[in-house]
Amino acid sequence: MSLKLNVLSLNRTDLYAHALSLFVRSNVHKVLDLSVSQLLDFLIDVADKYTKAPYHTFYHAVDIVTILYYLCHDLNADMYLTDLDKSILLVAALCHDIGHPGFTNSFQIKTQTELAEKYGGTSTLETYSVHLTMELLDKHSTANSHVVRDTIKDLILSTDMAYHSELVNQADQLVRLVEQSRKSSSSSSNKRKHCTSTALVPSTHLALESRTSLCRILLHAADISNMARPWVISKQWSDLIVQEFFSQGDEERKRKMTISPGMDREVCSQPSISLKFGQLILPYFESLVSLLPKSHVFVDFLVANRARWERLDQHKQSPTTIRRVSSDVRATSTTTITTSPSIASATAIKYKRIRLGFRSKSFPTVLYHHHQHHHYQSNVIIEKNNLLPLVNFKSSLLYDTTKTNIESIVLYHPYDQ
Template sequence: MTTKIIHFTVNGRLEQAEFGAECSAADVKDLFRAAAEAGPHHILKLYNTNGGVVNISPQLEANTRDSHYRLEVVASDLKGVGMPSEIDKMECRLSHLESKVIEGVGKTPDIICDLHSQVESFKKKLESVAHLSWMGLFREDADQHLAKFSPKPGAPQLSMEEEHQLVHTKFLNMSSLQVTEEVRELLKSPIFDNWQWEEAEMLVLLQVMFTDLEFLTALHIELAILQNFLFEVYRHYNSIPFHNFRHCFCVTQMMYGLIWLTELRSKLSSADLLIMLTSALCHDLDHPGYNNVYQINAQTDLALRYNDISPLENHHCAMAFRILSKPECNILKNLTVDQYKHIRGGMIKCILATDMARHNEILNRFKVIQPVFDFGNKEHKEVLMKIMVKVSDISNEARPMAVAEPWLDCLLQEFFNQSDTEKLQGLPVTPFMDRDKVSKPSSQTNFIRFVLLPLFSELTKLFPCLEQHILEPVRHALEYYSELERASRDTGGVDEP
């Protein structure tokens, strides 16, 4: 067994670490953590002889005592890092306010408790972001790029076009930087936390997905064309609460993870994998924040254009191919005519399948073929691809609760915006979007019970490995929201949306 010997200094003493090629990234980090006498929440950085940051991973290059690395504990947990002075001031003012209120009424009111909770939540968020910045996501020159293209404090408000161009510049300047193996592995998992990433960083990670699935070589996609395509996709998502670019990224990341978890690379062609990943990426392009029921009832241009037949999904698909029609964005330009027809046809089918009005039709078809599923059968593969896109689209509850729950808040905000508009315009009010009738837990229990679990269970029958990754988390989410719903009924209250 080949082993590496790594020499490094820590706390003023020269140490060495020895590990084999089979060691995981976590094992290697644990070795260095032990040498630094650091706890699980401490953040380490390793520097080479030139002072550059080196990723702590199994790919670390062996060295000699004379060319040793330098290991430092650069930050600890929340207690050790310290919070910005503004947060300290806020907590002091809140404590002062609380003492004054207690003097007057004799107890701490609920609103003060809520404010304390929000401050704590914000502190945890700051800790997570701070942790991310030390993860060694990019090479050491990444921070310089980010600083160079970030707006200065007090700068005038940017227009939407200026914001897009700033993201574009950041993306291109980060796109050649190396993403760590740790992040690459997380990217293949449903536990990936989307909330820690800026838009330009998400574009870099999308580029990683396309390159790691080897689409560029297998389908002759030029890197510059891919970058243009990804940016145009980003630019055509709207700034709305839920159906925005971050949602698009989450759906694509889940699809990417499912492809790896189910080992579909060995079962489907590169063209079919591209169909699924690109469909996930484009499935909500230019979403206006109002669903098909609203489009049809309000007789919008989209409903009239598509004759009330999946107006949004038809629009998302048309937008995708409008972007692909631009030569500088056409990632399909080097394909044969037959390959192009196959991918275009597949994307149309997959994106149209995300219309929830067709949910039962598609799921029932999959239930019929699942017991006799054959990867050599064209129809079977097409139904599976639709199911994979559908699962990815509504997969938030398969993620850790800390990642999933904020998405529910975003979704309810978008729902309530629609029902408010429906009331103002005298249109039929969509029941599950009415802020006067819907609570946070009640909005999820039925959806999980009657939509998510049947869909995820059926896919898990074909891929048993998915039970622990997506089915179990959804079951836990049902328990969580059911308990909240019971508690709300027992207290005679209504859960806040």
């Protein structure tokens, strides 16, 4: 996996394939006792619950899942976690912004929306996402354990930015705990040097509470990682979140409300917003490096991107027309909008269609999948008793054409290279 993977380059169908591959490779379906077909059903139903807000979409959800997969499998966070921990983490990540309307918790409370009235004034949207997630878990009869569901709820609620400072403290505490564990394991290294299983290494043994804390830390890191990604990807996500911010600011102005900080297009600029956010999250990623040394890559990108934003901040930009990505098919369908100088792009957003394909015994380039009911309305419609070209994804596949379902998938991801 690579941080160069840009989910915004995928159309809707490829996005499902990508998300499915990460869940299958992480054995989520086995841990939750789902077939791959049932897992795909769940993914599609989750996607259907996301709105068409500029930023908080299913694309954002899959992006966070992608970064978590990278943290776990490439940066070695999974050495501290069980398979169940990772499965809970990925499900929480996929669902953490379900139903997000594109307006903040503060806006919900100030305008006394139905969501605020129903879900309260603390973490309103996150509580709403928890509610929708539990409904979907019920529908798919999975993750039925109270412990599993309580942990999913805990993780989703922790994505409220109001808990950022608390998570910084949790990260620092976990760093100290892991360092103590490493010292302890070092003192007994002679006893362990003949062990063949890495599972016996004490440094990887964390109590349940500490593992849950680590999951919160990782999920938050992924959720705020846009500024710590390669510039082209980081800039695209910045364009989307600023669109969402300024839309809220416009609505607040229309209602003659006090405009929320960072959301007034007449006062704030995209570079200034990005620089402030980068300054806020830098200490968090520096703490993460103490836990996962390889995660310095995020700090490196943060520093490099900060320099780019500083240069943009120094130059007054004229109004620019940028392309807003469609919420359904981001690789093939865009809408042109005119924005203020603060959203001006340093470079045009360009979407490159990534060619991905299945390798199978019976169908060399296309995976066909049998679904039992309508799932969503998009450019791809899955209907009862239809064999539908579902994904265009590079994999090895064992496929039973008689049962018309996926028996097993041995996935090979192009970004492994």
